Amino acid sequence: MLVVTFDPEQFNFITAGESSYFLLRLPDGSLLLHNDTCDHRGGPLHLGHWDDLTQCLVCPWHATKYSEKVLRNRGTPLIERPGRVTVVLDVPSSTQVQFVKKTILAQPASC
Protein backbone atom coordinates (compact mmCIF):
# COMPACT_ATOMS: atom_id res chain seq x y z
CA MET A 1 0.00 0.00 0.00
CA LEU A 2 1.12 3.52 -0.70
CA VAL A 3 -0.48 6.59 0.87
CA VAL A 4 0.02 9.89 -0.93
CA THR A 5 -1.33 13.40 -0.38
CA PHE A 6 -1.56 16.14 -2.98
CA ASP A 7 -3.42 19.30 -3.94
CA PRO A 8 -6.32 18.40 -6.31
CA GLU A 9 -6.26 21.87 -7.84
CA GLN A 10 -2.64 21.40 -8.82
CA PHE A 11 -2.74 17.74 -9.86
CA ASN A 12 -5.50 15.46 -11.12
CA PHE A 13 -3.58 12.52 -12.56
CA ILE A 14 -1.18 10.10 -10.87
CA THR A 15 1.16 7.52 -12.31
CA ALA A 16 2.36 4.90 -9.84
CA GLY A 17 4.63 2.36 -11.49
CA GLU A 18 2.63 0.80 -14.36
CA SER A 19 -0.69 2.11 -13.02
CA SER A 20 -2.39 5.43 -13.72
CA TYR A 21 -5.23 7.11 -11.85
CA PHE A 22 -7.32 10.20 -12.45
CA LEU A 23 -9.46 12.41 -10.27
CA LEU A 24 -13.13 12.71 -11.11
CA ARG A 25 -15.65 14.94 -9.37
CA LEU A 26 -19.08 13.37 -9.58
CA PRO A 27 -22.31 15.34 -10.10
CA ASP A 28 -23.08 15.23 -6.37
CA GLY A 29 -19.78 17.00 -5.70
CA SER A 30 -17.91 14.03 -4.28
CA LEU A 31 -14.39 13.35 -5.48
CA LEU A 32 -12.92 9.99 -6.44
CA LEU A 33 -9.65 8.66 -7.80
CA HIS A 34 -10.12 5.92 -10.37
CA ASN A 35 -7.80 3.67 -12.32
CA ASP A 36 -7.34 5.11 -15.80
CA THR A 37 -7.38 1.76 -17.59
CA CYS A 38 -10.66 0.43 -18.94
CA ASP A 39 -11.41 -3.17 -17.92
CA HIS A 40 -12.48 -4.00 -21.45
CA ARG A 41 -9.43 -3.29 -23.59
CA GLY A 42 -7.36 -0.86 -21.58
CA GLY A 43 -8.71 2.36 -23.03
CA PRO A 44 -7.70 5.62 -21.27
CA LEU A 45 -10.78 6.39 -19.18
CA HIS A 46 -9.84 9.99 -18.43
CA LEU A 47 -10.22 10.65 -22.19
CA GLY A 48 -13.76 9.28 -22.16
CA HIS A 49 -16.87 11.38 -21.70
CA TRP A 50 -19.63 11.73 -19.18
CA ASP A 51 -23.04 10.68 -20.47
CA ASP A 52 -25.57 12.94 -18.76
CA LEU A 53 -28.49 10.76 -19.86
CA THR A 54 -27.26 7.55 -18.22
CA GLN A 55 -25.02 9.27 -15.65
CA CYS A 56 -22.14 7.07 -16.75
CA LEU A 57 -18.50 7.52 -17.66
CA VAL A 58 -18.05 6.20 -21.22
CA CYS A 59 -14.71 4.75 -22.36
CA PRO A 60 -13.38 6.50 -25.50
CA TRP A 61 -12.42 3.26 -27.23
CA HIS A 62 -15.43 0.93 -27.21
CA ALA A 63 -17.98 2.89 -25.20
CA THR A 64 -17.84 0.68 -22.13
CA LYS A 65 -19.94 2.42 -19.48
CA TYR A 66 -19.18 2.91 -15.79
CA SER A 67 -22.06 4.02 -13.60
CA GLU A 68 -21.58 6.25 -10.58
CA LYS A 69 -22.13 3.24 -8.35
CA VAL A 70 -19.43 1.24 -10.10
CA LEU A 71 -17.03 4.16 -10.08
CA ARG A 72 -17.51 4.67 -6.35
CA ASN A 73 -17.01 0.97 -5.63
CA ARG A 74 -13.84 0.85 -7.69
CA GLY A 75 -12.38 4.17 -6.62
CA THR A 76 -9.34 4.12 -4.40
CA PRO A 77 -9.82 5.03 -0.72
CA LEU A 78 -9.76 8.83 -0.61
CA ILE A 79 -10.13 11.58 1.97
CA GLU A 80 -10.68 15.13 0.77
CA ARG A 81 -9.83 18.14 2.87
CA PRO A 82 -9.64 21.76 1.74
CA GLY A 83 -6.72 22.05 -0.65
CA ARG A 84 -5.56 18.45 -0.37
CA VAL A 85 -6.61 14.86 -0.87
CA THR A 86 -5.08 11.75 0.61
CA VAL A 87 -5.39 8.49 -1.33
CA VAL A 88 -4.36 4.90 -0.70
CA LEU A 89 -2.92 3.20 -3.78
CA ASP A 90 -2.79 -0.56 -4.10
CA VAL A 91 0.88 -0.62 -5.10
CA PRO A 92 4.07 -1.40 -3.19
CA SER A 93 5.14 1.42 -0.89
CA SER A 94 8.41 1.77 -2.81
CA THR A 95 6.60 2.55 -6.08
CA GLN A 96 7.71 5.71 -7.88
CA VAL A 97 4.82 8.19 -8.08
CA GLN A 98 4.37 11.13 -10.42
CA PHE A 99 1.71 13.83 -10.15
CA VAL A 100 0.42 15.42 -13.35
CA LYS A 101 -2.18 18.00 -14.37
CA LYS A 102 -4.22 16.83 -17.35
CA THR A 103 -7.45 17.67 -19.09
CA ILE A 104 -9.95 15.15 -17.76
CA LEU A 105 -12.41 14.83 -20.63
CA ALA A 106 -14.49 12.40 -18.60
CA GLN A 107 -15.33 15.09 -16.06
CA PRO A 108 -19.11 15.74 -15.85
CA ALA A 109 -19.76 19.19 -17.28
CA SER A 110 -22.01 20.15 -14.39
CA CYS A 111 -19.20 19.80 -11.83
Place this chain on the structure above:
Amino acid sequence: MRLTQLACDFLSEASASSRNILGKYGDIQSQFFKIVIDDYGYGVHSAKHSTLYENTLATCDLISEVHAYWKFYLSSSLAISNYYHYVSRDHSKYFRAIGAIAVAESMFSHTCRKISQMLHTVFGKSIDTYYFDEHVHIDAHHGRMAFEHVVAPAIERYGNGVIPDIVRGMEELQLLTAIADEDFIAQVSFFDAVADLKTAAQRIHARIVEGSLPQPAITHLATRSQPFITRVSNQDQLYAVQSGTLDLVLGPDQTVRLDRGDVMIVPRQRLHGTAIVSEESWYYVYDFEDYRSCLS
Protein backbone atom coordinates in the same frame (compact mmCIF):
# COMPACT_ATOMS: atom_id res chain seq x y z
CA MET B 1 -6.97 -24.09 -48.07
CA ARG B 2 -9.37 -21.73 -46.32
CA LEU B 3 -6.74 -20.56 -43.85
CA THR B 4 -4.24 -19.91 -46.64
CA GLN B 5 -6.77 -17.74 -48.49
CA LEU B 6 -7.43 -15.71 -45.35
CA ALA B 7 -3.68 -15.38 -44.73
CA CYS B 8 -3.53 -13.08 -47.75
CA ASP B 9 -5.26 -10.36 -45.71
CA PHE B 10 -4.94 -11.42 -42.07
CA LEU B 11 -1.14 -11.62 -41.89
CA SER B 12 -0.95 -8.00 -42.95
CA GLU B 13 -4.15 -7.05 -41.18
CA ALA B 14 -5.27 -3.42 -41.24
CA SER B 15 -2.44 -2.39 -43.57
CA ALA B 16 -4.99 -0.98 -46.01
CA SER B 17 -7.09 0.63 -43.27
CA SER B 18 -3.99 2.32 -41.94
CA ARG B 19 -3.78 4.35 -45.13
CA ASN B 20 -6.90 6.16 -43.87
CA ILE B 21 -5.45 7.32 -40.57
CA LEU B 22 -2.55 9.40 -41.84
CA GLY B 23 -2.62 13.18 -41.82
CA LYS B 24 -5.07 15.62 -40.26
CA TYR B 25 -8.69 14.97 -41.14
CA GLY B 26 -10.72 15.74 -38.06
CA ASP B 27 -12.71 13.70 -35.57
CA ILE B 28 -13.88 11.07 -38.07
CA GLN B 29 -10.28 10.12 -38.72
CA SER B 30 -9.63 9.77 -34.98
CA GLN B 31 -12.70 7.57 -34.61
CA PHE B 32 -11.42 5.41 -37.45
CA PHE B 33 -8.08 5.21 -35.65
CA LYS B 34 -9.73 3.51 -32.67
CA ILE B 35 -10.58 0.54 -34.87
CA VAL B 36 -7.00 0.30 -36.07
CA ILE B 37 -5.77 0.47 -32.45
CA ASP B 38 -7.51 -2.84 -31.81
CA ASP B 39 -6.18 -4.40 -35.01
CA TYR B 40 -2.66 -3.48 -33.97
CA GLY B 41 -3.07 -4.89 -30.46
CA TYR B 42 -2.65 -1.57 -28.61
CA GLY B 43 1.04 -1.71 -29.38
CA VAL B 44 1.42 -5.11 -27.75
CA HIS B 45 2.87 -7.43 -30.36
CA SER B 46 1.39 -10.60 -28.90
CA ALA B 47 -2.07 -9.00 -29.13
CA LYS B 48 -1.65 -7.75 -32.70
CA HIS B 49 -4.24 -9.42 -34.88
CA SER B 50 -1.64 -10.57 -37.39
CA THR B 51 0.19 -12.28 -34.51
CA LEU B 52 -3.01 -13.99 -33.45
CA TYR B 53 -3.41 -15.31 -36.97
CA GLU B 54 0.19 -16.52 -37.02
CA ASN B 55 -0.67 -18.55 -33.93
CA THR B 56 -3.69 -20.06 -35.67
CA LEU B 57 -1.58 -21.07 -38.66
CA ALA B 58 1.14 -22.51 -36.45
CA THR B 59 -1.26 -24.81 -34.65
CA CYS B 60 -2.34 -26.17 -38.04
CA ASP B 61 1.28 -26.77 -39.07
CA LEU B 62 1.00 -24.04 -41.69
CA ILE B 63 3.73 -21.51 -42.46
CA SER B 64 3.03 -18.13 -40.90
CA GLU B 65 5.41 -16.07 -43.03
CA VAL B 66 3.57 -13.35 -44.92
CA HIS B 67 2.50 -14.60 -48.36
CA ALA B 68 4.17 -18.00 -47.92
CA TYR B 69 1.18 -19.39 -49.82
CA TRP B 70 0.92 -16.68 -52.45
CA LYS B 71 0.95 -19.28 -55.23
CA PHE B 72 -2.28 -20.66 -53.85
CA TYR B 73 -4.17 -17.43 -53.42
CA LEU B 74 -7.29 -17.50 -55.53
CA SER B 75 -7.57 -14.35 -57.59
CA SER B 76 -10.85 -13.62 -55.82
CA SER B 77 -9.08 -13.69 -52.44
CA LEU B 78 -6.46 -11.29 -53.76
CA ALA B 79 -9.19 -9.09 -55.18
CA ILE B 80 -10.63 -8.38 -51.72
CA SER B 81 -7.25 -7.44 -50.29
CA ASN B 82 -6.44 -5.37 -53.36
CA TYR B 83 -9.80 -3.62 -53.16
CA TYR B 84 -9.16 -2.40 -49.62
CA HIS B 85 -5.83 -0.95 -50.76
CA TYR B 86 -7.36 0.46 -53.94
CA VAL B 87 -9.98 2.52 -52.10
CA SER B 88 -7.67 3.41 -49.21
CA ARG B 89 -4.57 4.59 -51.04
CA ASP B 90 -6.47 7.23 -53.04
CA HIS B 91 -8.45 9.45 -50.69
CA SER B 92 -10.84 10.53 -53.41
CA LYS B 93 -12.29 7.06 -52.79
CA TYR B 94 -12.46 7.60 -49.03
CA PHE B 95 -16.22 7.27 -48.77
CA ARG B 96 -16.17 3.97 -50.65
CA ALA B 97 -13.48 2.81 -48.21
CA ILE B 98 -15.49 3.62 -45.09
CA GLY B 99 -18.61 2.04 -46.61
CA ALA B 100 -16.71 -1.16 -47.37
CA ILE B 101 -15.03 -1.26 -43.98
CA ALA B 102 -18.29 -0.59 -42.13
CA VAL B 103 -19.90 -3.55 -43.88
CA ALA B 104 -16.86 -5.77 -43.37
CA GLU B 105 -16.66 -4.99 -39.66
CA SER B 106 -20.37 -5.69 -39.27
CA MET B 107 -20.28 -9.01 -41.13
CA PHE B 108 -17.04 -10.32 -39.72
CA SER B 109 -18.18 -11.03 -36.17
CA HIS B 110 -20.72 -13.58 -37.36
CA THR B 111 -18.33 -15.01 -39.95
CA CYS B 112 -15.63 -15.54 -37.32
CA ARG B 113 -18.00 -17.36 -34.99
CA LYS B 114 -18.81 -19.82 -37.79
CA ILE B 115 -15.16 -20.24 -38.80
CA SER B 116 -14.09 -20.85 -35.19
CA GLN B 117 -16.75 -23.53 -34.79
CA MET B 118 -15.73 -25.11 -38.10
CA LEU B 119 -12.03 -25.17 -37.16
CA HIS B 120 -12.76 -26.84 -33.82
CA THR B 121 -14.89 -29.40 -35.62
CA VAL B 122 -12.09 -30.19 -38.07
CA PHE B 123 -9.00 -29.87 -35.88
CA GLY B 124 -10.37 -30.47 -32.39
CA LYS B 125 -9.06 -28.63 -29.35
CA SER B 126 -5.48 -28.37 -30.57
CA ILE B 127 -6.10 -25.42 -32.88
CA ASP B 128 -5.68 -21.89 -31.61
CA THR B 129 -8.82 -20.06 -32.78
CA TYR B 130 -8.24 -16.95 -30.70
CA TYR B 131 -7.89 -14.81 -33.82
CA PHE B 132 -11.48 -15.64 -34.75
CA ASP B 133 -12.80 -15.62 -31.18
CA GLU B 134 -11.26 -12.18 -30.69
CA HIS B 135 -13.11 -10.89 -33.76
CA VAL B 136 -16.41 -12.36 -32.63
CA HIS B 137 -16.14 -9.96 -29.74
CA ILE B 138 -14.29 -6.94 -31.03
CA ASP B 139 -15.96 -6.66 -34.42
CA ALA B 140 -19.32 -6.40 -32.73
CA HIS B 141 -17.90 -3.13 -31.41
CA HIS B 142 -16.20 -2.24 -34.68
CA GLY B 143 -19.38 -2.60 -36.69
CA ARG B 144 -21.15 -0.18 -34.37
CA MET B 145 -18.16 2.16 -34.20
CA ALA B 146 -17.79 2.26 -37.97
CA PHE B 147 -21.44 3.12 -38.54
CA GLU B 148 -22.07 5.43 -35.59
CA HIS B 149 -18.74 7.23 -35.40
CA VAL B 150 -17.40 7.15 -38.97
CA VAL B 151 -20.16 6.67 -41.56
CA ALA B 152 -22.96 8.66 -39.90
CA PRO B 153 -20.72 11.61 -38.93
CA ALA B 154 -19.27 11.62 -42.47
CA ILE B 155 -22.75 12.01 -43.92
CA GLU B 156 -23.63 14.65 -41.36
CA ARG B 157 -20.48 16.61 -42.11
CA TYR B 158 -20.20 16.24 -45.90
CA GLY B 159 -23.87 15.90 -46.82
CA ASN B 160 -26.02 13.40 -48.64
CA GLY B 161 -23.81 13.71 -51.72
CA VAL B 162 -21.34 11.24 -50.21
CA ILE B 163 -23.99 8.55 -49.65
CA PRO B 164 -23.73 7.05 -53.17
CA ASP B 165 -20.01 6.44 -52.68
CA ILE B 166 -20.54 4.96 -49.20
CA VAL B 167 -23.23 2.63 -50.52
CA ARG B 168 -21.05 1.79 -53.50
CA GLY B 169 -18.28 0.71 -51.13
CA MET B 170 -20.73 -1.43 -49.19
CA GLU B 171 -22.01 -3.08 -52.36
CA GLU B 172 -18.57 -3.58 -53.88
CA LEU B 173 -17.27 -5.32 -50.77
CA GLN B 174 -20.31 -7.59 -50.59
CA LEU B 175 -19.99 -8.43 -54.28
CA LEU B 176 -16.30 -9.27 -53.95
CA THR B 177 -17.02 -11.37 -50.87
CA ALA B 178 -19.75 -13.28 -52.70
CA ILE B 179 -17.43 -13.91 -55.66
CA ALA B 180 -14.64 -15.08 -53.33
CA ASP B 181 -17.00 -17.42 -51.50
CA GLU B 182 -18.18 -18.96 -54.79
CA ASP B 183 -14.62 -19.24 -56.06
CA PHE B 184 -13.44 -20.95 -52.89
CA ILE B 185 -16.33 -23.40 -52.91
CA ALA B 186 -15.60 -24.20 -56.56
CA GLN B 187 -11.91 -24.80 -55.78
CA VAL B 188 -12.71 -27.14 -52.88
CA SER B 189 -15.29 -28.92 -55.03
CA PHE B 190 -12.56 -29.33 -57.63
CA PHE B 191 -10.51 -31.27 -55.05
CA ASP B 192 -13.46 -33.55 -54.46
CA ALA B 193 -14.16 -34.12 -58.17
CA VAL B 194 -10.76 -35.52 -59.18
CA ALA B 195 -12.03 -39.06 -59.81
CA ASP B 196 -14.87 -37.82 -62.03
CA LEU B 197 -12.54 -35.47 -63.89
CA LYS B 198 -10.12 -38.31 -64.59
CA THR B 199 -12.95 -40.49 -65.91
CA ALA B 200 -14.23 -37.68 -68.13
CA ALA B 201 -10.70 -37.04 -69.39
CA GLN B 202 -10.26 -40.70 -70.34
CA ARG B 203 -13.43 -40.66 -72.43
CA ILE B 204 -12.52 -37.43 -74.20
CA HIS B 205 -8.90 -38.43 -74.71
CA ALA B 206 -9.99 -41.73 -76.24
CA ARG B 207 -12.02 -39.79 -78.82
CA ILE B 208 -9.03 -37.58 -79.60
CA VAL B 209 -6.73 -40.56 -80.04
CA GLU B 210 -9.17 -42.41 -82.29
CA GLY B 211 -9.61 -39.24 -84.37
CA SER B 212 -13.31 -38.61 -83.79
CA LEU B 213 -12.56 -35.41 -81.84
CA PRO B 214 -10.00 -33.32 -83.72
CA GLN B 215 -8.38 -31.10 -81.12
CA PRO B 216 -5.09 -29.20 -81.24
CA ALA B 217 -2.82 -29.50 -78.21
CA ILE B 218 -0.04 -27.47 -76.72
CA THR B 219 3.03 -29.57 -76.04
CA HIS B 220 4.96 -29.02 -72.82
CA LEU B 221 8.38 -30.42 -72.01
CA ALA B 222 9.28 -29.59 -68.44
CA THR B 223 12.02 -30.61 -66.02
CA ARG B 224 12.05 -31.14 -62.28
CA SER B 225 14.36 -28.18 -61.76
CA GLN B 226 11.91 -25.69 -63.24
CA PRO B 227 10.28 -23.36 -60.68
CA PHE B 228 6.79 -24.28 -59.60
CA ILE B 229 4.03 -21.83 -60.44
CA THR B 230 0.26 -21.97 -60.39
CA ARG B 231 -2.14 -20.71 -63.02
CA VAL B 232 -5.76 -20.50 -64.04
CA SER B 233 -7.18 -20.78 -67.53
CA ASN B 234 -10.31 -19.32 -69.05
CA GLN B 235 -10.94 -22.64 -70.78
CA ASP B 236 -11.38 -26.19 -69.59
CA GLN B 237 -8.12 -28.08 -70.04
CA LEU B 238 -7.24 -31.73 -70.50
CA TYR B 239 -3.78 -32.77 -69.31
CA ALA B 240 -2.37 -35.88 -71.00
CA VAL B 241 1.02 -37.12 -69.81
CA GLN B 242 3.14 -38.61 -72.60
CA SER B 243 6.29 -39.38 -70.60
CA GLY B 244 7.58 -39.15 -67.05
CA THR B 245 5.57 -38.29 -63.97
CA LEU B 246 4.10 -35.04 -62.74
CA ASP B 247 1.93 -33.82 -59.90
CA LEU B 248 -1.03 -31.65 -60.68
CA VAL B 249 -1.05 -29.39 -57.63
CA LEU B 250 -4.51 -28.11 -56.77
CA GLY B 251 -3.78 -26.60 -53.36
CA PRO B 252 -1.13 -26.47 -50.61
CA ASP B 253 -1.86 -30.07 -49.62
CA GLN B 254 -3.78 -31.30 -52.66
CA THR B 255 -1.90 -33.08 -55.43
CA VAL B 256 -2.88 -35.56 -58.10
CA ARG B 257 -0.06 -37.72 -59.46
CA LEU B 258 -0.15 -38.37 -63.19
CA ASP B 259 2.10 -40.97 -64.81
CA ARG B 260 2.64 -41.69 -68.49
CA GLY B 261 -0.75 -42.30 -70.09
CA ASP B 262 -2.72 -40.62 -67.30
CA VAL B 263 -5.14 -37.84 -68.15
CA MET B 264 -7.22 -35.37 -66.20
CA ILE B 265 -9.53 -32.44 -66.79
CA VAL B 266 -8.90 -29.12 -65.06
CA PRO B 267 -12.08 -27.02 -65.27
CA ARG B 268 -11.84 -23.41 -66.27
CA GLN B 269 -10.85 -20.90 -63.61
CA ARG B 270 -9.56 -23.59 -61.25
CA LEU B 271 -6.18 -22.79 -59.81
CA HIS B 272 -3.55 -25.48 -60.43
CA GLY B 273 0.13 -26.01 -61.13
CA THR B 274 2.37 -28.75 -62.45
CA ALA B 275 5.27 -30.06 -60.40
CA ILE B 276 7.51 -32.42 -62.35
CA VAL B 277 8.35 -35.51 -60.30
CA SER B 278 10.56 -37.39 -62.79
CA GLU B 279 13.71 -35.87 -64.28
CA GLU B 280 11.56 -34.52 -67.07
CA SER B 281 8.04 -34.90 -68.34
CA TRP B 282 6.38 -34.40 -71.69
CA TYR B 283 2.66 -33.70 -71.67
CA TYR B 284 -0.10 -32.31 -73.85
CA VAL B 285 -2.67 -29.73 -72.79
CA TYR B 286 -5.90 -29.55 -74.79
CA ASP B 287 -8.22 -26.55 -74.43
CA PHE B 288 -12.02 -26.84 -74.54
CA GLU B 289 -14.78 -24.30 -74.33
CA ASP B 290 -16.78 -26.88 -72.38
CA TYR B 291 -15.35 -30.34 -71.83
CA ARG B 292 -18.80 -31.74 -71.04
CA SER B 293 -19.90 -31.12 -74.63
CA CYS B 294 -17.12 -33.50 -75.78
CA LEU B 295 -18.20 -36.45 -73.66
CA SER B 296 -20.72 -37.83 -76.14
